[in-house]
Amino acid sequence: MRAQxxxxxxxxxxxxxxxxxxxxxxxxxxxxxxxxxxxxxFYVGLHAGADIGQGKVDFAKVNGTGFIGGAHAGYNxxxxxxxxxxLETDIDYSSFSKSKNxxxxxxxxxxxxxxxxxxxxxxxxxxxxxxxxxYITGGVAYGNEKISVAGFGxxxxxxxxxxxxxxxxxxxxxxWTVRGxxxxxxxxxxxxxxxxxxxxxxxxxxxxxLGVSYKFDPEKLF
Numbered sequence: 001m002r003a004q005x006x007x008x009x010x011x012x013x014x015x016x017x018x019x020x021x022x023x024x025x026x027x028x029x030x031x032x033x034x035x036x037x038x039x040x041x042f043y044v045g046l047h048a049g050a051d052i053g054q055g056k057v058d059f060a061k062v063n064g065t066g067f068i069g070g071a072h073a074g075y076n077x078x079x080x081x082x083x084x085x086x087l088e089t090d091i092d093y094s095s096f097s098k099s100k101n102x103x104x105x106x107x108x109x110x111x112x113x114x115x116x117x118x119x120x121x122x123x124x125x126x127x128x129x130x131x132x133x134x135y136i137t138g139g140v141a142y143g144n145e146k147i148s149v150a151g152f153g154x155x156x157x158x159x160x161x162x163x164x165x166x167x168x169x170x171x172x173x174x175x176w177t178v179r180g181x182x183x184x185x186x187x188x189x190x191x192x193x194x195x196x197x198x199x200x201x202x203x204x205x206x207x208x209x210l211g212v213s214y215k216f217d218p219e220k221l222f
Contacts, residue, residue: 037131037171039078041218046071047181047211053096055113056189056202057147062113066096068207074124076215084133086124094118094143096205102149110150115203118143118185120163131171138164141185147201152194159187159203169213177213182206 048069055062074088099112119142126135141163148154165183172178189202 037128037174039076039084039128039133039171039215041215042073042075043177043213043215044071044073045177045211045213047090047092047179047209049207049209051094051096051115051118051205051207053094053098053115053203053205055096055098055115055145056200057100057102057111057113057149058199060100060102060111062098062100062111064096064098066094066115068092068094068096068118068209070119072211072213076124078128082128084124084126084128084135087122088124088137089119089121091119092117092207107151109152112146112148113201113203114146114148115187115205116144116146118205118207120183120185122163126169133169133171134166135169136164136166137181137183138162141187143185143187143203145187145190145201145203147192147194147199149194149197149199152197155192155194157190157192157201159190161185161187165207171215175215175217177215179211179213181209181211183209 051066051068070090070092072088072090074086076084076086078084094115094117096115099110102111122137122139124135124137126133141161144158146156163183163185167179167181169177169179184206186204189200191200
């Protein structure tokens with residue numbers, strides 16, 4: 001009898017050890033999969049900053065700084081390897097307004113130069129480091145030049161030139177991004193007449209802006 005009890009005890013202990021060996025080992029939770037940010041999609045946004053301009057009426061330069069701000073819209077396409085290529089357009093209000101004493105023929109008078117709005121249509125090329133996107137940009141610029149010469153009248157023209165610059169954009173969420181950009185704008189020079197006198201005007205500026213954009217989810221657009 002004692003022998004049978006001893007055998008049962010041995011069998012029970014072996015069964016417990018075998019059951020412990022067969023129990024599944026604890027599984028550690030898998031690390032979450034981090035998906036790189038995708039810059040592809042349409043976006044719209046607002047921006048504002050400083051318009052550091054240089055106007056010129058004849059030989060008189062009118063340098064100064066004004067406010068510039070407006071809206072932008074565009075599309076980015078991201079390719080394998082991180083390259084991002086896009087197209088963007090913007091329209092801006094500009095407060096640039098400066099005046100200076102000039103000679104209109106042999107007459108000493110005062111000229112005022114204003115740039116009241118600007119716009120551009122540009123390509124953007126950048127390389128994405130996940131949510132960071134440094135980029136360069138360039139294309140066609142347009143805007144107005146309003147020249148007033150006391151005693152001779154005023155003239156307003158819409159001009160077309162070029163622009164180029166660079167910026168850095170960061171995606172703070174999957175839809176919202178922020179950016180900083182510096183861009184040179186050259187609207188060129190052109191002759192105009194005021195009360196029978198001939199003048200030449202030129203405008204160029206460096207625009208420093210900060211902006212915010214909303215990127216639409218491509219899957220929800222179509």
